[in-house]
Amino acid sequence: MQLQETCVVPPTRHPPEELLLDYSSGAASAPESLMIAAHLARCPECRRLTIACDALGGVFLDALAPTSMPPNMLNRTLAAIDQGGAEDAEESGSVIADLGKLPETSGWRKVPGGYGMLRVPCASDTGRVWLLKAPAGKGLLRHRHVGDEWTVVMRGAFRDQTGRYGPGDFAYLADGFEHQPIAEPGQDCVCLIMIRDQPRYTTLIGKLAAPFVRL
C-alpha cells in the first residue's frame, strides 16, 4: 500500500490549516475557494478558524502605514455614490444553495457503470471542479494522482484505505497518492472534486478505460 510513502497529510477530514489561510489571504484560486466554501458550509470548526484568519487580515490591514491619497478622493467617491455608478459587483446568491441544487440538474454526463459527472463552472483555468456520482456500493478505478486532488463529499459516503468520508468531509489527496474509493452501500455518493492534473491509471483496465472517465 502506498499510504505510508505518499500520503504526507494525515487524513483529518478537514483542509490543512494553511489552505484556510490561503483562502483568507485571498491566495486561493477560484476552484480552491469553491472547495473550501463547500467544506465550510458543513464544518463549524473550520468556519471558526477561517473567521479568525479573516480577523488576522483585518489586523494586518489596520497596521499598515497609511499611503497618501490624491486630493478630493473622498469627494469623488461621494459623487460616485450619488450617481449610483459602478454596478454592485458583489454576487449575491448562496454558493451552497447553488451547489446543493446541482445534483438535480440535467447535464450530467453518463459514464458506463452508472457513474455520472457534471462540470461545475467556476471560470478559472487554474483547476477544474466536477461533481462525481458513484452508485451505492460501486468503486472507482484504482488511480494515482498526479498533482494534489481535493474532494468534498456532498452526499452519501465513500471509503478508501484511509477510512470513511461522509457529507462535508474534505479529503486532501497528495501528489502520487494511489487509491480506490468505494461508495458506501445504501446511497449514491456525490463528491465535489478539484483536479489540477490528469490522474494516471495504474491498472491495464484503468488505462484502457481512462478516456471514458477522463476528468
Added chain:
Amino acid sequence: MAEPLLRDSASLEDLIVAVGTKQDRSAFAGLFAHFAPRIKAYLVRTGSDATAADELTQEVMLLVWRKAARYDPAQANAATWIFTIARNKRIDKFRRERHFEIDLEDPSLTPEPERQPDHHLQTADQARRLRLAINALPEEQSALLNLAFYEGKSHSVIAAEVNLPLGTVKSRLRLALQRLRVNLASEL
C-alpha cells in the same frame, strides 16, 4: 475628519452602522479617512500600481457604502469586514476570478454545536488581543503571515520565495495559527 477621534477602533464599527442605517456621510468620511489610505497601501503591497490602487480603493469604499446596511458588528470588526471587501475586490479585479464564500446567515449551514469562545473574536477588543498575540509570535512565523496577508501569496509560493521546504512553511503556519488560537482562548 479628525484622526484622533478614530483611534479607538470601536468607533469604526459604529461608523459603518451609521452609514448602513442612516446613509451618514460624515460617518463615511470618517471611515474613508481611516481606511482608504490603508486599503491603498494594501493594494500596492499586493502588486497594484499607485494609479490602479487609487481607482480600486474608491471602488472598495463604494462597496463599503453599499454593503454597510448588511454589516453586523457582532460578526466582524470594522477592519476585518473591510479587509474581506478589499481582498475580494483585488481578486475580482486582478485575477478576474471569484472568491467563493459562504454567507454566515445561510440557514443551510451546519450549525455550531454550541457557542464557542472565539466567537467573540470579532469585537474590537478581540482585535487588540489578536494584535498582541501576533506580536508575541516568533519572527519566523510572523514573517510568513506578513507575506501571506501583505503580498497575498499562497503558502506554496511563499515557500518557493523564501527558499524553505514546503513542509517547513506549512508547519510554521500551522504553529502560528495554533498559538493564536490558544492565546485567544486563554485570554477569554
